[in-house]
Amino acid sequence: MSERIRDFLRRRDDDGPCVVVDLDIVRDNYETFAKALPDTSVYYAVKANPAPEILSLLESLGSSFDCASVGEIEMVLATGASADRISYGNTIKKERDIAKAHAYGVRLFAVDCPEEVEKIARAAPGSRVFCRVLCDGAGAEWPLSRKFGCDPAMAPDVLEHAHRLGLQAYGVSFHVGSQQANLQAWDFALAMAAGVFQEMAVRGIDLKMVNMGGGFPTRYLKDVPGVPSYGAAIFGSLTKHFGNRLPATIIEPGRGMVGNAGLIEAEVVLISKKSEQDEVRWVYLDIGKFHGLAETMDEAIRYPIRTEKDGAETVPCVLAGPTCDSVDVLYEKTPYPLPVSLSIGDKVLIEATGAYTTTYSSVGFNGFAPLASYVI
Amino acid sequence: MSERIRDFLRRRDDDGPCVVVDLDIVRDNYETFAKALPDTSVYYAVKANPAPEILSLLESLGSSFDCASVGEIEMVLATGASADRISYGNTIKKERDIAKAHAYGVRLFAVDCPEEVEKIARAAPGSRVFCRVLCDGAGAEWPLSRKFGCDPAMAPDVLEHAHRLGLQAYGVSFHVGSQQANLQAWDFALAMAAGVFQEMAVRGIDLKMVNMGGGFPTRYLKDVPGVPSYGAAIFGSLTKHFGNRLPATIIEPGRGMVGNAGLIEAEVVLISKKSEQDEVRWVYLDIGKFHGLAETMDEAIRYPIRTEKDGAETVPCVLAGPTCDSVDVLYEKTPYPLPVSLSIGDKVLIEATGAYTTTYSSVGFNGFAPLASYVI
Numbered sequence: 001m002s003e004r005i006r007d008f009l010r011r012r013d014d015d016g017p018c019v020v021v022d023l024d025i026v027r028d029n030y031e032t033f034a035k036a037l038p039d040t041s042v043y044y045a046v047k048a049n050p051a052p053e054i055l056s057l058l059e060s061l062g063s064s065f066d067c068a069s070v071g072e073i074e075m076v077l078a079t080g081a082s083a084d085r086i087s088y089g090n091t092i093k094k095e096r097d098i099a100k101a102h103a104y105g106v107r108l109f110a111v112d113c114p115e116e117v118e119k120i121a122r123a124a125p126g127s128r129v130f131c132r133v134l135c136d137g138a139g140a141e142w143p144l145s146r147k148f149g150c151d152p153a154m155a156p157d158v159l160e161h162a163h164r165l166g167l168q169a170y171g172v173s174f175h176v177g178s179q180q181a182n183l184q185a186w187d188f189a190l191a192m193a194a195g196v197f198q199e200m201a202v203r204g205i206d207l208k209m210v211n212m213g214g215g216f217p218t219r220y221l222k223d224v225p226g227v228p229s230y231g232a233a234i235f236g237s238l239t240k241h242f243g244n245r246l247p248a249t250i251i252e253p254g255r256g257m258v259g260n261a262g263l264i265e266a267e268v269v270l271i272s273k274k275s276e277q278d279e280v281r282w283v284y285l286d287i288g289k290f291h292g293l294a295e296t297m298d299e300a301i302r303y304p305i306r307t308e309k310d311g312a313e314t315v316p317c318v319l320a321g322p323t324c325d326s327v328d329v330l331y332e333k334t335p336y337p338l339p340v341s342l343s344i345g346d347k348v349l350i351e352a353t354g355a356y357t358t359t360y361s362s363v364g365f366n367g368f369a370p371l372a373s374y375v376i
Numbered sequence: 377m378s379e380r381i382r383d384f385l386r387r388r389d390d391d392g393p394c395v396v397v398d399l400d401i402v403r404d405n406y407e408t409f410a411k412a413l414p415d416t417s418v419y420y421a422v423k424a425n426p427a428p429e430i431l432s433l434l435e436s437l438g439s440s441f442d443c444a445s446v447g448e449i450e451m452v453l454a455t456g457a458s459a460d461r462i463s464y465g466n467t468i469k470k471e472r473d474i475a476k477a478h479a480y481g482v483r484l485f486a487v488d489c490p491e492e493v494e495k496i497a498r499a500a501p502g503s504r505v506f507c508r509v510l511c512d513g514a515g516a517e518w519p520l521s522r523k524f525g526c527d528p529a530m531a532p533d534v535l536e537h538a539h540r541l542g543l544q545a546y547g548v549s550f551h552v553g554s555q556q557a558n559l560q561a562w563d564f565a566l567a568m569a570a571g572v573f574q575e576m577a578v579r580g581i582d583l584k585m586v587n588m589g590g591g592f593p594t595r596y597l598k599d600v601p602g603v604p605s606y607g608a609a610i611f612g613s614l615t616k617h618f619g620n621r622l623p624a625t626i627i628e629p630g631r632g633m634v635g636n637a638g639l640i641e642a643e644v645v646l647i648s649k650k651s652e653q654d655e656v657r658w659v660y661l662d663i664g665k666f667h668g669l670a671e672t673m674d675e676a677i678r679y680p681i682r683t684e685k686d687g688a689e690t691v692p693c694v695l696a697g698p699t700c701d702s703v704d705v706l707y708e709k710t711p712y713p714l715p716v717s718l719s720i721g722d723k724v725l726i727e728a729t730g731a732y733t734t735t736y737s738s739v740g741f742n743g744f745a746p747l748a749s750y751v752i
Binding site: 276 | 391421422423426443444445446447448449450451465466467468469470471472488489490491492495510521522523524525526527529530533643645646647648649650651652658660662666673696698699700701702703704705708720721734735736737738739740741742743744745746
């Protein structure tokens with residue numbers, strides 16, 4: 001935990017759980033990405049954490065932005081960033097939202113099917129489009145579903161369709177899966193992207209750009225390769241598959257940019273057992289799945305948790321949230337070891353919670369307020 | 377769909393998805409519960425849908441309220457209901473929230489362990505407490521986890537502890553599991569409750585109340601038993617297990633009170649295929665898991681969906697939401713049959729969505745606004 005966050009929390013007198021994001025760490029993360037992949041443009045995935053202070057910092061550092069909606073585009077424009085630093089990266093867009101984005105000056109759009117190409121041709125004529133291609137996500141902690149992207153064999157038809165409708169068939173995108181620790185995953189995806197470039201060249205259309213998406217991991221409890229390792233591996237794969245005709249490249253870090261910059265402070269509401277013989281304790285916090293920790297779903301992400309009693313003997317605990325909803329349980333299949341001396345009223349610190357916490361929070365399930373957020 | 381909702385939607389000119397709740401249906405549901413179980417008090421589970429219009433209607437009909445937090449207690453008090461119509465039914469409460477509730481006049485609290493009893497004895501002295509007991513939920517569509525309640529063998533100790541600390545050991549509660557279609561489930565639970573009453577009588581403490589919780593189903597695609605069948609079965613079990621010393625009883629319908637009163641109108645954003653050979657279409661709506669349809673998680677609830685093209689030939693569709701999140705897919709394991717003529721821009725109506733939609737909605741994931749709600 002950063003000293004700045006520690007100081008902030010010591011002085012805070014608000015009640016209830018909150019997340020605190022340290023901008024110094026976001027800045028370090030941006031610079032690490034920029035240095036590891038110096039010829040690649042960074043498009044921050046706004047959905048990971050759209051706090052205005054984070055967007056403004058990244059704007060001042062020269063970042064571009066990957067937006068999922070007109071709402072996110074407006075948040076980015078509010079920082080003063082020009083629209084040419086925005087990619088409308090959602091493959092699922094209403095035609096009237098495309099028109100709004102176009103009116104704002106956005107000229108770069110994701111597609112994965114001819115139907116979406118047609119909307120863009122009508123609502124944002126002349127724009128650049130890149131086609132998202134399915135990627136199997138092997139090695140990712142959260143392999144993606146088939147929701148985004150088309151079969152690689154279909155991509156040239158989608159892009160040629162765009163070209164014929166007066167759009168600029170600009171490139172290819174993929175996503176190797178969230179929290180991807182397998183450096184080879186980018187190699188497979190880049191080989192596939194190079195194949196689409198070659199097929200398009202045969203059709204007389206020169207693609208210019210590869211959007212390599214996100215997937216850069218944040219360190220939770222397990223070690224992950226550092227960004228420089230990713231940079232070296234990706235650069236190696238690019239030269240291997242594209243030779244000396246390297247395309248322009250984009251990355252879209254979200255979790256990798258803000259995950260480790262944030263920390264949640266929560267409180268122990270109750271510690272109990274279900275029967276006198278139970279060996280497992282139930283520890284209930286004032287935050288759960290519905291107020292910021294949605295990514296514990298299926299126990300996918302196991303956050304590091306610090307307490308004031310660390311160092312004491314631990315006991316296995318089922319960790320749960322405060323709502324009257326039986327699915328609001330964070331860790332049960334694999335109980336979480338917590339200090340035996342942990343007490344009701346103690347604070348706990350949940351680390352690496354800068355990404356996908358504030359925005360996943362419900363508006364007020366069970367009458368509890370959304371997760372409070374501070375950016376320092 | 378009610379004629380009132382149809383009229384409202386015809387006149388609406390707002391953009392984006394919304395849920396519309398028909399108060400006439402809520403009124404019918406309340407009256408059906410009251411008639412099916414005339415000697416039982418209805419405590420509406422506020423978490424299912426805390427819209428002020430719904431709370432005010434139920435207040436005027438004489439309902440009481442099951443609240444999960446101080447926030448919900450304040451919403452109920454805002455209708456003018458007196459605090460003696462409120463049960464603080466969450467077994468997980470901060471001591472300072474218990475004190476706030478007590479200051480508001482709330483005198484009925486749920487517990488499931490000695491630690492919670494001690495908080496209530498300190499912060500709400502003299503109050504009534506009921507002990508929630510674990511119930512296996514067999515037959516429920518969503519059996520509950522072990523999050524709430526203690527082993528039945530532990531309940532007498534919890535209640536005796538309350539008695540010794542100056543609280544009124546008032547009764548027992550259970551929850552048979554959400555969307556419970558097995559009428560026998562209440563019989564098992566009531567037998568268990570009667571056992572706790574007997575053990576407490578041996579200890580010289582007379583319990584007064586059984587809180588039978590919720591679990592009353594709403595009709596989605598499958599038929600479910602009607603509320604009168606539940607009423608008859610529950611009354612039969614009560615007399616079977618308690619003889620002529622019937623306890624006071626409470627039910628806490630949430631989904632059963634408002635589920636079928638609401639309807640979501642959404643729009644088809646995109647229809648596409650992942651490859652030219654695919655037999656399954658992908659249909660993307662402007663609402664998904666993060667903006668109201670969280671209960672499609674694991675495809676648990678299969679909502680009835682109406683379109684303007686109903687009656688036409690259907691094709692299997694994967695149904696997904698609009699966000700850049702690969703888990704935002706509603707139905708994939710079991711594709712949803714939708715009309716082959718369904719088009720981008722068409723409206724779809726998602727029925728039985730009055731419960732657990734507005735409050736599960738995220739604050740703004742991907743920059744999309746929370747689910748808009750209208751109560752008519």
